[in-house]
Amino acid sequence: MTGIRELAEQLDISIGTVSRALNGKSDVNEETRRRVLAAAEELGYVANQSGRSLRQGETKVIGLMIESSTEAVENADNFFLGVTSGLQSVFARHKLDLIMLPCPSDEDPHEYLKRMVARRIVDAMIISETQRIDRRIDLLARAKIPFVALGRSLSASHSAWIDLDFEGVANRAIERLIARGHRRIAITAPSSEVNLGYVFLDGYRRALERHDIPFDPALVIRVKSSEQGGYQAAHELLLLEERPTAVILIYELMAIGLYRRLMESGVMPGRDLAVIGFRDAPRARFLQPSLSCFRMSLYDLGVELGRTLLANMPAYQDFYPGDGRNIIWPLELIVGESDLFDPRIGEKQFEPQRLSFDNRTVEF
Amino acid sequence: MTGIRELAEQLDISIGTVSRALNGKSDVNEETRRRVLAAAEELGYVANQSGRSLRQGETKVIGLMIESSTEAVENADNFFLGVTSGLQSVFARHKLDLIMLPCPSDEDPHEYLKRMVARRIVDAMIISETQRIDRRIDLLARAKIPFVALGRSLSASHSAWIDLDFEGVANRAIERLIARGHRRIAITAPSSEVNLGYVFLDGYRRALERHDIPFDPALVIRVKSSEQGGYQAAHELLLLEERPTAVILIYELMAIGLYRRLMESGVMPGRDLAVIGFRDAPRARFLQPSLSCFRMSLYDLGVELGRTLLANMPAYQDFYPGDGRNIIWPLELIVGESDLFDPRIGEKQFEPQRLSFDNRTVEF
DNA sequence: CCACCATTCGTAAACGTTTACGGAGTGCGT
DNA sequence: ACGCACTCCGTAAACGTTTACGAATGGTGG
Known part of the structure; x- marks a missing residue:
C-alpha cells in the first residue's frame, strides 16, 4: 500500500532520507527522523519485504x-x-x-x-x-x-x-533397569532411515555391553512411533517365547497403545512389565500407570x-x-510408576495413587 | 546464484526471451524454449523470489x-x-x-x-x-x-x-447418551476466548433443550484442553454432589488425564461414567477403554x-x-468402549477386548 | 510488388528498497 | 576571506524479474 515514496512526498523530503531515517542511519537529523517515524506510524507503513530483500540480498x-x-x-x-x-x-x-x-x-x-x-x-x-x-x-x-x-x-x-542425548538416555534407562534386577530389556526403534533410530540403538547396545548382557536382536521392535506402533510393539513382545521384563520406548505416546495391548492380555504395565519412555513427561505422567520418562524443555x-x-x-x-x-x-529422568516392577520380587500389587505435582498432592 | 542474466548470455539471447521461455509464454520459438529450459536445468537456475514478487506484486x-x-x-x-x-x-x-x-x-x-x-x-x-x-x-x-x-x-x-460441526457433534453426543438413559451429562469447555468454546456450548445447550433437560452450569467444566485439563475435569466431576453419568470432552487427549483421575478414585471410565470425545479417533481408540469419538479427516x-x-x-x-x-x-462418530455404561442397568463388568481394525482382529 | 498478418525476439521500464556518492549549508580555526 | 570538517540530505544506480511495446523477419493473399 503505502510505500516509501508516499511517505517521502507526504513529508516533502527525498526517499533516500526516509529510508535512512527508518533504518536508524546516523546521517539524518533527529528532528526529521522523528517526523518520518511519526508519519510511518500514522500511515501504517511497513517496508515491502520483496524490495528490501532484492536490494540487500537477505530476507531477515x-x-x-x-x-x-x-x-x-x-x-x-x-x-x-x-x-x-x-x-x-x-x-x-x-x-x-x-x-x-x-x-x-x-x-x-x-x-x-x-x-x-x-x-x-x-x-x-x-x-x-x-x-x-x-x-x-x-x-x-x-x-x-x-x-x-x-x-x-x-x-x-x-x-x-x-x-x-540418545546415548545417555539409553544408558541411564538400562542402568536403572539393571539396578532393579532386569536382564532382558526390549527397545523400540523407528523403521525409517531417520538417524535418531541408529543413534538410539547404538546407545542401547553399548549400555548392554557395558553390563555384559548379550544383545538379542529379537528384543529390538521396529514399529511406528505412534499409539498404534505401541500397540503393535506390545503385541510382538507378548509373542516372544522368552518374554522381556522391561521395555524402553522411543516416544512417550506409544505407551498408550502398549498399555492397551498389554491389558488386553491381562499383563499389567508397571506391575508385570517395566516401561520407560522418552521425550515428553508432561503428558506421560497422566497415563495409568504414569510413565517413567526422560524429559527435556522444548x-x-x-x-x-x-x-x-x-x-x-x-x-x-x-x-x-x-x-x-x-x-x-541432555534429558532429565522423571520417575513415574511404570517401572516399579522388580523381577526379583515378582508380581506386586499396583494401586493407583493420586498424582502429586511438585511433590505435593495436586491442587487446582 | 545464477540469475536470468547469466542464462541469457550463456545462450546469447535476451533476458526478456529467457523469461518468457521459462514462464511458458506463447510468443517464443519452441526450439529456443527447449534450449532455455535445458540450460536452466543444467545451471540449476531457480527464479529469485524477491525479484519476481517485486515485479508482479505477488509471491505465490x-x-x-x-x-x-x-x-x-x-x-x-x-x-x-x-x-x-x-x-x-x-x-x-x-x-x-x-x-x-x-x-x-x-x-x-x-x-x-x-x-x-x-x-x-x-x-x-x-x-x-x-x-x-x-x-x-x-x-x-x-x-x-x-x-x-x-x-x-x-x-x-x-x-x-x-x-x-460443533453443534452437530454436541447434538449427536447428547442424543446418543440420552438414548442410553443418561440425563445428567457434563461437558468440558476451554477457558479462553477462542470461539469454538462458545459454539460447542451453544450446541450442547440447544441439544439439552430439545430433550427438555434443564441446563446446569455446574456441569460445564472449564479446563485446558490437555491431559492435565482432563485430570482436573475428572477431579471436579468427582466433587459434584450430584455426580453426572456421562461427560463429553472437547479434545480427545483429555481422556488420558480424565481416565487417570477417575481410576485413582476407583471410578472406572466406560463402566461407571460414560465418556465421548472429539476430534481425533486414531489415537483415541488405543486408550483403555477406547474412546467413543467424533472423528474427521484432517x-x-x-x-x-x-x-x-x-x-x-x-x-x-x-x-x-x-x-x-x-x-x-461434518464429523463421523466412531464407537468405542467408553460409553458402554448404561445408568438404567447399573454397573456392568468391563473386560478389555482385543482391538479390531476394519472389523477384523488386528493384524500386523 | 504491396499490404497485411503471424511469429519471434530485443529493448527498456517498472516494482520498492537501500546505499554510494556528492552537494549544500554551517561553523570554526587560521 | 579562505579552507576544512561536519551535518544533513538529494540523486541515482542497483538488486532480478516481468511485460508492454515495437522491430525484424518471413509468409501469404491480392
Whole structure:
C-alpha cells in the first residue's frame, strides 16, 4: 500500500532520507527522523519485504523445515511448536522472523529444500528429522546457506548440529533397569532411515555391553512411533517365547497403545512389565500407570538451536562468540510408576495413587 | 546464484526471451524454449523470489498462521501438520507454496499478522484459532488480502470460513447418551476466548433443550484442553454432589488425564461414567477403554480449506466456481468402549477386548 | 510488388528498497 | 576571506524479474 515514496512526498523530503531515517542511519537529523517515524506510524507503513530483500540480498527470515511425511506426522506432535517458541525468543532480539516450511509428503525433501533455498525466501535454515545420510546437508553447505541440523547425521561432519542425548538416555534407562534386577530389556526403534533410530540403538547396545548382557536382536521392535506402533510393539513382545521384563520406548505416546495391548492380555504395565519412555513427561505422567520418562524443555532446546544457528551466520556471530558447533542435549529422568516392577520380587500389587505435582498432592 | 542474466548470455539471447521461455509464454520459438529450459536445468537456475514478487506484486506463497500461545500448543498437536498436507495437495496444482507463520507467544496476534501482511511475503492467509471477536478478520478484509478462517467468528460476517460441526457433534453426543438413559451429562469447555468454546456450548445447550433437560452450569467444566485439563475435569466431576453419568470432552487427549483421575478414585471410565470425545479417533481408540469419538479427516479438511481460499482469490477462483464461502465440517462418530455404561442397568463388568481394525482382529 | 498478418525476439521500464556518492549549508580555526 | 570538517540530505544506480511495446523477419493473399 503505502510505500516509501508516499511517505517521502507526504513529508516533502527525498526517499533516500526516509529510508535512512527508518533504518536508524546516523546521517539524518533527529528532528526529521522523528517526523518520518511519526508519519510511518500514522500511515501504517511497513517496508515491502520483496524490495528490501532484492536490494540487500537477505530476507531477515529464518526457515524451519519440517516434514509432514506420514511417520513424521505421527510423532511430530507439539514438538515443533514447542521448539519454535524458543527459537523465536532468540530471533526476536535481531528482528528476525521464523517461518515453518512443511515439505509436502509427495515431494522429495531434498528437492523441496533446493527450491526454497534457490528462491531465496530465507537467509538460513534449520532442518530436522535428519537422515543417516542426508543430502540436504551437502546442498546447504554448497549453497553456503547457514544452517543447523536438529539431529546429527553421518553427512554432517563439518556442520552445526544439536542432537538429543540418545546415548545417555539409553544408558541411564538400562542402568536403572539393571539396578532393579532386569536382564532382558526390549527397545523400540523407528523403521525409517531417520538417524535418531541408529543413534538410539547404538546407545542401547553399548549400555548392554557395558553390563555384559548379550544383545538379542529379537528384543529390538521396529514399529511406528505412534499409539498404534505401541500397540503393535506390545503385541510382538507378548509373542516372544522368552518374554522381556522391561521395555524402553522411543516416544512417550506409544505407551498408550502398549498399555492397551498389554491389558488386553491381562499383563499389567508397571506391575508385570517395566516401561520407560522418552521425550515428553508432561503428558506421560497422566497415563495409568504414569510413565517413567526422560524429559527435556522444548523451549530451551529451541533457544540453543537459535543461538547455534546465529553463531554460524556472519552477520550475527559476534553476538554468540562462545557458542560451539555441536551439542548433545541432555534429558532429565522423571520417575513415574511404570517401572516399579522388580523381577526379583515378582508380581506386586499396583494401586493407583493420586498424582502429586511438585511433590505435593495436586491442587487446582 | 545464477540469475536470468547469466542464462541469457550463456545462450546469447535476451533476458526478456529467457523469461518468457521459462514462464511458458506463447510468443517464443519452441526450439529456443527447449534450449532455455535445458540450460536452466543444467545451471540449476531457480527464479529469485524477491525479484519476481517485486515485479508482479505477488509471491505465490500462502501463509498459515498458527498460534504458539500456551493453551494452543497444548492441543495444536499434529492438527496443523495434518491439515497442511491437504492444503498442499491443492496448492501444488497451482505452484503455490505454503508456509506456516507461528505467532510468537509474547506478541499480539493482531500485530504479528499486520507485520506479516504489510511485508507482503504472502498472497493470502489462512488463520486459525479464531476468537469470538477477532480483529485479524477486519485487518485482512481492509487490506484486501484473500483469506479463510478456520473457525467461525462473530467478526466474520462477510468472510469465508470453515468450522467444525460443533453443534452437530454436541447434538449427536447428547442424543446418543440420552438414548442410553443418561440425563445428567457434563461437558468440558476451554477457558479462553477462542470461539469454538462458545459454539460447542451453544450446541450442547440447544441439544439439552430439545430433550427438555434443564441446563446446569455446574456441569460445564472449564479446563485446558490437555491431559492435565482432563485430570482436573475428572477431579471436579468427582466433587459434584450430584455426580453426572456421562461427560463429553472437547479434545480427545483429555481422556488420558480424565481416565487417570477417575481410576485413582476407583471410578472406572466406560463402566461407571460414560465418556465421548472429539476430534481425533486414531489415537483415541488405543486408550483403555477406547474412546467413543467424533472423528474427521484432517487431510480432507485441509483440501476444503485450500479450495475455499483459492475460490476467494481472483487469480484462481475460476478453478473453483462452485465453492461456497462458509462450510460446516461434518464429523463421523466412531464407537468405542467408553460409553458402554448404561445408568438404567447399573454397573456392568468391563473386560478389555482385543482391538479390531476394519472389523477384523488386528493384524500386523 | 504491396499490404497485411503471424511469429519471434530485443529493448527498456517498472516494482520498492537501500546505499554510494556528492552537494549544500554551517561553523570554526587560521 | 579562505579552507576544512561536519551535518544533513538529494540523486541515482542497483538488486532480478516481468511485460508492454515495437522491430525484424518471413509468409501469404491480392
